[in-house]
Amino acid sequence: MMDAMGNHRAPSTRLVGRDDELYQLLGLAGVTAPEARDVVLLGGDAGIGKTRLLRELSASARTAGHRVMAGHCLDLGDSALPYQPFAEAFSSLSDDERDVLAERFPALGPLLPWPSAAPGPGVERAELFASVVAALDSLSADRPVLLVIEDAHWADASTRHLIRYVLAQGFTGAVHVVVSYRADDLHRRHPLREALAEWVRLPRVRRLELEPLADADVVDLARVRAEHELPAEALRAVVQRAGGNAFFVEELLDAGLDDHRSSLPETLSDLLLVRLDRLDEPARRLVRAASVTDGREGFAALAAAAGLSDDELDAALVTAVDHKVLRRSGSDDYVFRHALLGEALRDDLLPGERRRIHAAFLAALDDDAPPATVARHALAAGQRETAFTATVRAAEAAGLVAGYDEAAQHYERAIELVDAAPPGTDEIDLVIDAANALVTSGQLMRALGLLRDHLSGLATDVHRDCHGRLLVAIGNTCYFANLDAEAEQASVQAAEVVPDEPTVLRGEVAALRARVLANRRRDREAAQWGERALQIGETVEAQSVIFDAKATVTRLTARSGDDPGQTMTAFRELVDASRASGHVLGELRGLNQMAFVHFNAGELDAAAAAFDEGMRRAAQTGWSWGPYGFDGRFFGALIAYMRGRWHEALQLCDVRDGAPPEFEAYLTAVSLLVPAGRGDTAQIERTLPQRALWRHDQASAIHGTSALIELAGVAGDLAAARRHHDDLVDLHVRSWDDTDFAARIRLAALLIGQYATAAPGLDRAAQHDLVQQLPGLVDGVERAVAATQPLGPEGQAWHRRALAEAARLTWLSSDGVTDAGELAGLWRGARDGFVGLDDPYETARCSARLAAVLLTSGDETEGAELVAEAREVAARLGARPLLAELDRLSPRAPRAARADVDLTPREREVLQQVATGLSNGEIGARLFISTKTVSVHVSNILAKLGAAGRTEAAAIARRRGLLDD
Template identity: 35%
Template sequence: MGWDAALVGRDEEVARLEEALGRGRSGDPCAVLVAGDAGVGKTRLLAEAAARAAGAGMTVLTGHCVDLGDVGLPYLPFVEVLRRLEADERHADVLAAHPAVERLLRAGGGREHAGEIPDSGVRLRLLEDVAGLLGDLAEQAPVLLVIEDLHWADQSTRDLLRFLLSRLLPQRPGAAGYQRLTVLASYRSDDLHRRHPLRPLLAELVRLPSVGRLDLRPMDDDDVARLVRGLAADPLPEDTVRAIVERAEGNAFYAQELRAATDDIDGGVPSGLAEVLLTRIEQMSSVAQRVLRTAAVAGRRVEHGLLRDAVELPDDELETALREAVGRHLLVAGEGDTYAFRHALTREAAYADLLPGERVRLHAVFARLLGEPDRRAGSSAERAHHHRAGHDLPGALSASVEAADSAARMGAPAEEMRRLEAALEVWDAVPNARELVDSDDVTLMMRASAAAVRAGEAHRAVAFARSALDRVGEHADVDLAVTVRYTLASSLMNVDNLHAAFEYSSQALAMIPADPPSRTWLWAAATHIQAAYYLNDDETARRLGHQLLAAAEELGTDDALADAIISLTGLEWGSRQAFEGRERLSQARDLAHKSGNTTIELRALFNLAMGSFESGRLAESLGWLDEGLELARRTTRSTSPYPLDMQYLRAQLLYTLGRWDEALEVVPETVPSAFRHVAEAALYVPLGRGEPGVAERARALFEERPFNWMGTLIGSLVLTDEAAWRGDSTAAAEWARRALDVLSEDRNPYPDAGIRISALALSAIGDTATELRAAGDTEAAAREVARAEQFIERARTTMSWPNRRFPRTGPESVAWLSRAEAEWSRVRGEVDVALWEKTAEAYGYGNVFEQARSELRLAQALVAADRREEATALAQRVRETAERLRAVPLRDAVDAMVRRGRLAGSAAAPADEVTLTAREREVLELLARGLSNRQIGEELFISAKTASVHVSNIMAKVGASRRTEAVALARRGGLIPD
C-alpha cells in the first residue's frame, strides 16, 4: 500500500504501536511483530508509526528484506540501516566506536569479504556491536528500528534479530538511555508455508516477555470504501465504490489497484495486480496449477467431488496438489468437503490466465457434471452460468429460468431478477425458446420488473417494463398490453419520473373499458390515481378514486378497495395527519391483509406511520413501523420500496427522539442504488456530533445521479447545517438556495422541507450578522439582512401556500417556521426572548436536539436581556443534553456562550482582560484578514497544524466558538485594531 494514501480504519492497531513507542521512549524496550497478508496495509501502518515516532523525537531506522532467492546478501536490512547511518555525519562517532559493523558495510557494498563466513567469535562480536550501536544511538535519542518483510529474511538476518530481541528485557519506565528502543518487524502471514524457515523463529520470539504480535486483519468494508473515496480526485459513483469494496475484500493494495483501473472497460483484474497474483500461482508445481485453474472455472468455491471429476486425476495426485495450494494460502478448506479461493481476485487471475479453448471446455464439463441427477439441489444457477460460458445457449436459457423459479420460492427477488435477465439475454438466440421454458419473453420481462421492484432496484424495474413495452406489440392480448403500461407507470413513479408515469397510466386506461369493470381496469385506475395525485391533478384523482371504490366493492376485490381508500384519504377524509384519516388507513390495512396483498398492506402501514409522525405522535409512528417492517421481513420484502421508506422513517424518528445510537444501528448496511438515501438516513447524527467526513457524504447524496429527491433533500439539509456550524454563512446560504431550486417541482413548488432549509440558512446568516455588529461593521451586517430576506419569505410562503389537500399544521412545520422567524429576528439585530421561548416550546413534541439548539438561542437572548440566572440554568440543561447525545459542536457552543457571558462556571476572561502571546497576536492579525490555517502557516513559516492550535487557543481565551466570532470579540476587546 502506498505511503501517500490516507491511513483509514486502523485506530486500534495504531494505538497498539503508539503504546510500544511510548514504552520504548520511557526506557522499557519492546518489539511488535506485525503479521498480515500481502497488501493488507502493513507498510502503511509502519510508515504511520515511523512518522509518529519521528514527530516525538525518536531516531527512526528502517531496513527491508528483499526476495533475492538463493543468492541473497546476509544481514541485508541491517546493512541498509548502517548505510543510512554512515551517510549522516552526526553518527560518525557512534559508528567508529563499533568497528565490527564495518564488516557489514563492506559485505553490503559487495567488496572483499562479501562471501566470507565469519567464525563464531567474530560473529558474536558482530552481533554485539550491532546491539551496542543501537544502544549508543538510544542514549542520544529513543530509537525505532523497523524491519520489513521478514518472510524474505536470510538466516543471518533472522539470527541477528533473535539476538537483539532476546536482549529486550522488561524495564521500569525511566531506565537507562541505552534501553530506549522499540523494534517493529513485519512479515506476510500468507507466505509462511509449513516449512518456511521463519516459522520456528516466530514461535520462539513470541514467547519473549518484551515481544508481542499484531495480526493485521482485512479492513472493514466501510473503511475500504473510505479509502477508495479518498484516493479519487473526483467523486466516484457509489456503485463503483461498492464494486471495488466487494472485490478487494478488505485488502488495501487490491483496493488501490482496482481504483486505479476503474477506467478499464473489461472490468477484469488490473494487469499489475494480475502479475502479482499469478506469480504466486506459478510458484506451484504444474499439477497444482492445473487443479487451481480448474477450480477457478468452478467459481470461488468448489466441492471436492466435483473438482475431482472435472480434473480427472488420481486421488493421491489431486490430494497432493490440493495440499500444496492450501499450504501456499491460495485455497482454504471449508465445511462440507469444499475448497474456496482465499481471495476472489486470486481466482479471477487464475481464470483469466486460461486459454479461451480451455475455458469453454471446462465450463462444458462442469455444466454436464452439475446436471447429473445425484448432484446437490440448488445448482441450476451454476449450471446456467456454465452452459452459457460453454456456448450451450438452450441449456443456459432453461437453467436460468429454473434458477429464477428457485429464487422466487426462496424469497430472493434480486437473484430472481438476475436469473430472468440472464434468460432474456439469450432468448433471441434460442429458436424454440417458448417451448423450452413454457413462457413468452414479455411475461418474463414483466416478471423481472416485479422482482426488481421487490429488490428495491427501481431503475432496473423501469428498464424491464420498457423492454416489455417494446415487445408487447407482437402480442394480441389487450390485458397484457394494459398491464405492461400501468406497471411501467408505477415503476416510473418510484424514480420520480412523474410526467412519464401519468402518460403511460393514461394510455393503459384508454385501452380498456371501465364498464364492465375488470381486475385489469381496477389496477390501471389505481395506478393512474397515484400518478394524477403526484401531479396535483386532484380532480382526476378524486373522480377516478370514487369510481374505483365503487367498482372494487362491486367485484369484491378487497386489495383494490384498500388501495382506493389509501389514495382517497389525503383527498377526501382529512389526510393521514387527522384521526379520521388514520382510521380509514387502518381499514385499508385490514382489507389488504384479508386479501393477502402484502404490497398494499405495506402501503397502508407506511401511510399510518407517516401520518402519526406528521401529527407529532412519534411513539405511535414507531409502533406502525415495527409492524410494517416485521411484515416485510416475514414476506421477504424488506428491500421493496415501502419497507425501505419505513427504514428511513424509523431512523429519522429515533434521531428526532434523541436516540442517536439506535438511529445509527437501524440504518441498513447495504441498500439498492435507487434508495441510497436510506443508508444515509442517520447522517444527521455524525453531523450533530461533529464527526469528520459528513460534508463529503452529504455532497455525494446531493450530486447523485440519477436524481434522487430524498437524497438531494438529506444532502442539502446536512450541507446547509454543516456550513452553519462552521460559521460559513455564505456556503450555508448557497447550499440552501441550490436546494430550494432543485427540490421545487411541478407537483409541489413549495416543499415543506423548504421551511427547515430556510431556517438553517437564517441561523448561519444570523451568526454572521451578530458578529459583524459586534465588530462595528453595520454596513456588512445590513448586507446580511438583505441576503436573509429571500429565506424568510420562502419559509412564510411555504407555510401559507394554498394546498388543497391538508393544511400544514403538523408540529414539525410549526416549529421550524417559528425557528425561522426567531432567526430572522436575530439577523435584524433584535433580542426577542418571547419568540425563542415559543420556538423552544414548539420543538417539545419530541425533537430533542432542535429543542436544545433553540434553548441555547433562548439562553443567549436571556443573557442579552440581563436575565443571567435563567440563562445559567438553561445553559446547564442544554449542556446535559449535548453530553448525552455526544453532540460536541453544541456542547462547545454552550461553553463558549457561558464563557462569553461570564455566567456561573465560566472560566474565560472578558476580551479586554485576555493576554495573548506574541505568536498568538501574529496569528490573530492574520485570522482577522480571513486567512485559512494553511495560509497562516505559510505566512509565519509554521505548519498548518501548529496554526490550528494557535487559533484554537485564541478562541478559547476570548470565549468564541467560531473564527469570525473570535475576531469580532478580539476587536471589541482592543486586541486588534478596529
C-alpha cells in the same frame, strides 16, 4: 460433492503452526469453554490453512460430544442457489432427525432434502430464517451444536442475509457458529467486505485472521508432509517459494518442486496443473469433468460426464486419490483436495471440451435437480431452450424463498435467452417479473431502464395491452423512485391505452392514477380514481388492486383530518389483511402510511413504532431495499435524530451489507444531520460523491441540504449556505414541480439562524446585506405555510422558529429595531413547539436563543436556568456549535455601577461609538485609530460585558449606565 468437512474422518497428520489459533477456536466454539456463546469469523488468504484448522476443530468438537454441521458457499456466479450452505449443513443429519425438523418447522422445507420435506408453495423469508434458528436451537437440546459455514466470500446475497440473521441471534441452547472466508478475495467493492464490517459489530462476534506461517513452521510442515527426508537446501527452497502458505507448501512437495533448481511455474494455475501431468488419461478425464461441477449433480452424474466404464472409473479414482488430486468425501463422493485446483482445471478446459462435459452432465441430471444447476449446464452446453426454461424456474424458486437478488439475475438471464423460449412465452410478463424482482431488491433505476427499453422496442401493431402493462409497470417504478412527473405521464398514457372496462389491467391503471394524483395533492381526482379501482378490483376479485386502492383512499381520508381514530383502524385492518393474504407490498405500504400519519401529527413514538415494524417486516420478507421497506430505516433514523438518540440514528444509517448505491447515499444524507449538529465540517467533503443521487429522493435532498446549510454556517461560509438553500428550491421546481414545498419552512429557518449567529462578528455592511435577504426568505416561508394546510405540529414549530430567527437577525444587526419583549415571545413560541415534539436538540437551541434575549433584558434568573438546561443537552449530544453559543451566555451577576465593569478610557470611547451603530471603519476614522485596533477594542468590550454581539453590548451598557447621555 464439494463437501470439505462433511466426513467424520479425523485429520491424518498433526496440525502445524496453528496451536494458538486452535486453542482460541476451541474456547470460542464451546469445546473447552462450555459457557462460551461466541461467533467466530475466520478469515485468511486462499490456502493459508482455514479448512485444515476447521477440520481439527470439528474433530475435537465431535470427540467432546458436539454435533458438527458444515456447509459451503460455492463459486457458481448467477446460478447460485439461495441458502446452499445451510441446506448442506442440514443434509448431514440423519433421516429421522430431518423428518422431525420437517414436522416441527414446516418453513424449513426448502432447506431439507426430499423426502424429509415435500415441495410446497414457498415460504416467507421471515419464517424460513426463524425456522433455521429454531431448528438449531432444538438440535442443541441434547448436545451442543457447532455450525461451520465455509467460503462465505462466495455467498449469494440471500445467504449473507441468513448468516447475518443467525449471527445476531441469542440462542437459548449451546449453538456455536464459525464462518470462514477468503480475505484475499475481498476487493474494495466485494459485498462480503461491507457485510463483515457490520457483522463484527454484533454482540459476541469475534474476528480471527490467519496470518502466514512462520518460516520455522513451514519447515516443520514440509518435514511432516514430505515422503522422504528433505535436505536443507530443499527446505530453504520450499520456505522461499511458499511464502508461509500451507497450500503452496503441499503443492510444491506434491509436484516435486522442492528442488530449488527446478523452474517455478509463473502462475499458481501452472503450479496446480503440474501435478496433473502424472495422471493417466482416464484420471485426467475424470478430474477435468469434476472441475465444472457445482456440488449438486451427484456422483453418478460425474461418472457419466467423465465417459468412463466402471473399470476405468475405479482405476481413475484410485490414481487421482493416490496423486492427491481428489479425496474421498462420504461414502460415495470424491472432491478436490483443494478448491483452487478445481478452479485451475476449469479454466484450462478448451471451449469444445467444456461444452461436451456440460452436455454430458445435463443428460445425466435427475428430474429433481436444482433448476439453477440445470440452467448452468444447459447454457454452457449450447442448449438454449432448455437453459431458458430452467432459468425461469430458477428465478421462481429464488423468489419463493425471498431471494430477490438472485431472482432478478435469473430473470435477466432468461430475457437474454428469450429467442430460445418455447412457443407461447409471454415476453412482457417475463420483463415485468424481472423488473419487479429488481425493484424489490432495490435496483429501481435498472428496473426502469429495462422496462423503458422494452417499451421502446414494441411494434406499433402489437396488442394495446402489451403497451398498457409496460406503462403500468413503468408508472409504478417511477412512483417508487420518487419520479413524480414521469409516474404521472406513464399513468396518463396507460389510462389512454387500456380500455375502460372491468379488467385487472384497468384496475391497476386506476389504482396507479389514484396513487400518483394523491402524491400531487390533487385529492378530489385521486379519490375518484381510487373508488374506480376499488369497484373494478371487487368486480374482478383482484386483491392486489383492492389493497392498493384502499391504501390510497385511506391516505386521503387521513389527510382530510376526519376521525383520526377511524383512519388508523382502517390502516391497521389493511396491514393485517395484506399480511394474512401474503401481499407484502400492501402490508408495507399500510405500515408506511400509518407511520406518516403519526409523524405528521407529531406523534413521534407511534411513528417510530410503525416505521420499526415496517423495517422488521421488510427484512423478514426480503424487501429491505424494496418499496416502503427502506422508508422504515430512513425515517426511523430521522426520528432517532429528532428524539436526541443520535448514536441510534447513526447505527440505523450504517448499513454495509450490499446496500444499493442510491440507498447508501440516502442514508448518508440523513446521517449527516448528526455531524451537522456536532459541527464536524470535515463531513462536507465526504458527501460530495453521493450528493448527485439525492436528487432522486425528496426526503434525502431535504435532510441532506439541511445538514449542509448548518455545516456551511459553522464553517463561516454563509454564501455556500445560501447556495445549498437555493439549489434545493431549484431542484424542487425542476424535478417535482413544487416551489412552495413544506420543507422550505425548515430550510429558511436554518439559513436565517446561521445568518443571525454570524451577524455579531460582521461589519455593518455585511449585516445589512443579510437583513436585506429576509423579505424574500420569509415570503417563501409564508407561501409554503399557505400551500401546506393543515400544517402539522412540526411545520408549526419550524414556522415559529423561522419568524424568531428573522427577528433575532434584525435584533443582532447594527440597524436592529426589534423589541426585546416581542423577540422573547417569538422564541417562547418556537421553544414550546419543539418541546411539544419532544425534540431535545432543537428545544435546546431555542432555549439558548431565548436565554440570550432574557439575559440582555435583565431576567438573568430564567436565562441562567435555560442556559443550564440547554448545556446539559448539548453536552450529552456532543453539539459543539451549541456549546460554543452557550459559552457566550454564561449568567452574570447584576451590576449597578459603571465602576463594576473594568473598561479602559479608549474602550469607553469605542463603546460609545458602537452604541450609535457605527462600523469599525467609521469608528476608526472618528477616533483617528486603525480599523484593526477598533476590532481589538470591540472584542475586548464584548468579552468584558459578556455580550454575544455589538447590539447586545450596547443594550447592556445602557442598562448599567456605561454610556454618556
